[in-house]
Amino acid sequence: MTDTLQNREHKTPITYDIYLVGVGGQGILTIGELIAEAAFRKGIPVSFYPTKGMAQRGGFVKAQLRLGRATIGPAIPEKGADMVIATEVSEALKAVRYIKPGGDFVLFGHVWAPTAVMLGKAPYPTLDQVLGAARNALSAGGRVHYIAEESLPVFEGSPVPDNIFTLAVALNQTRLGELLPAADVEQAVRTRWKRGIERNAFAFEAGLKAQASGAVAT
């Protein structure tokens, strides 16, 4: 009846786990969906576990994406994520304990201040605190990839979608690109929306070249 462990040969698959965090409305779940879709089309086993909580917009959002293993639970263990993708500075801290030593921590440096912070009634972490915590957890061999919000390229007068740009940076800067070629993900980006194809494609291409243009600091 079940296909699980009773009669299976053991072989070590190529696996890759991604922990995504951000704020509802930033398109962080879309990043996960695009990778999941591209991996699925390529025949790579995928588990994608978005958690929206109660907030429609403006609340903490996380997602867990696990590639390469046919039988797998959707939750990534602490210290288990090959990569973290964070799209909000403070929320990035909530992913720190999930990063694997030696992994990659991709942070898009947007600050979405809660009301109490805006009013000066509650603290907000500094960028140095966040990057320091990430480096500390990554230990030797791990890398932080920081994308400053101001470095977003401009397409026809306005900054490109930050989630698509961040996704392309992540693909280009980490081992994920070896498992999942950028061209496959670009295909998923191009076929997802009917409108704004050129704009998204531009964002994606720019993200792939971001290191050379200085948009990403490691």
Added chain:
Amino acid sequence: MGKKLMTGNDALALGALHAGVKVVAGYPGTPSTGAIATLLTMNPPGVHVEWSVNEKVAFEVAAGAAWAGQRAMCTMKMAGVNVAFDSLISIAYSGIVGGLVIYVADDPGVSAGMAEQDSRGFAIMSDLPMLDPSSPDEIYRLTQVAFDLSEKTGSPVFVRLVTANCSSYAVVNVNDDPPVRPERKPVLLHDINKFTKAGSAICMTQHRDLIARLQKAGQWIAEAGLNPLRLGKAGGLGIVVGGMVDSYLEEGFEIASGFGFNLSDTSLLQLKAVHPFPTEQVQTLLHHCKTILVLEELEPYIERGIYVEAHRSGYRGRIVGKLDGVFERVGEYGVSHVVKGIGAALDLQIPADLFQGKSDAEKLAAARPITVCAGCPHRGTFMAINAAIKKAGFKKDDVMVTGDIGCTILGMNPPFNTVSTEVSMGASLGLAQGYVHGGVKTPVIATIGDSTFYHAGIPGLLNAIQHQTPLTLVILDNGWTAMTGMQVNPGTCEQFQQSGDARLDIAKIVPALGIDQFWIVNPFDLDETTKVIQNAIKLPGVKVVLAREECTMPARRRGLEAGEVRVVAENCNLCKLCVIITGCPAITLGEDSIVIDNDLCYGCGLCAATCNLDAILVEGATV
């Protein structure tokens, strides 16, 4: 078979369709909502799919269809079983004619709020079989099995999912060519011995029949091999795993192998049917193994059953689980629990920090209390309640405002801090009456959303009317069941009702109950809403205020805007009053004035109502 990427909720919906389900009813509740949402989108011909008014009604709709000989299913989150259980246990006693599947989604780890209750307890209390699949692929297959089991035994069957499998996507092997099932003619049985509870003889006979059906289900499950058992080395470790945790085994075993764990020595019982208890298989395992490790989320139901069997067989080995303190009853399980359990059972030296990341970083993160969306009409109602309490001469803390389930509970958070209780669907009304009878002399206010009012609020209101208990009920009517992602409810406007459905109107229901102290207000009109509530709380008797304006999310999707809000920068002195009172996510602080994000702003104008410097203008309201 074709491969598809889908959630466990999708897989359950598709499994039910491929099993020939004819009627599906449910009430939205995270994380179960996706199953009916998917079916409504698919709109399969010949299948009746509905959002019912509450879970009890949903269960009865499905059960009635099953009594008429059809295959039927109801869906709910775990809290919904509490609501449905009165009818559920009664129909468990009666048994069914066709096939009936009760889908319940538990939420270990509480990603959506409410009690972390374990629905397996309901299967035990009602003597009903329960399947507890792990992956979405297994959900698809076992949902179909559940209908077969139900029809073979004449028993309703639970399918229990948890947040991690019903809301996560994975690859599912879907039957591209599902069997075409002939249309069943409805049957009408008139058997009071089966369908009523009139008298002790009937009830006790039904109780015996119920126990016999469960036993039959156990035999059917054993013959179908739903719970695979593999025996390893005699005298070694035996693992019993239930439900979702099964999907973490492979990864956990690989890790534990690095510390001396040997999979081929290990015996393994994978429980996909968690109820009835698999007595024979557990006895086999107890005779074979010196140590038993039980891996199950939440309550130790399997573990307790194993203790009973261990006592009966004089077992002298160890049982590792929750009752010996290795695991706790709170929270979600993952890979780390598998590894930790193996380490404890085999006394392996596995480093404690293997899965312990640094949690000190999280303490630096800014608190992000969730609030209502930009443009949410509830913002105006909370602001008005706060203002009305103050203008009526009371301190905020001297007035009790009870809250209810749904988006309306967000009034508990800053900047409003308006409502103080959240219990269960409809509880705001009963609690408010209790405060009054408990001697509270200040005004007591109950707040409830439209869907929650239909679900379980109406009986509470009837009670207040009969007993003439002085209170003010504020119904926050946004026309949608919004917190769970915009489902249609009885009050949603006609154009979104399913073909042939009728719309109900709270504005007609309340006066029909004989309440003449009744007002309808637009919560975007802060002054008027405040005045009405201020007046209402001073009056005797039962008062009802209907604060009515559509949820901003579906309104926006149709291109609606409440108006256009513009900042007059030269008038703004950055006093921040608008931010302090509204907490609206569309407002940020600029260099010299506040800044309104035009993408987020719906133009409700509530910020303008707080400004005493004419720094915010509202133009061209269309609502």
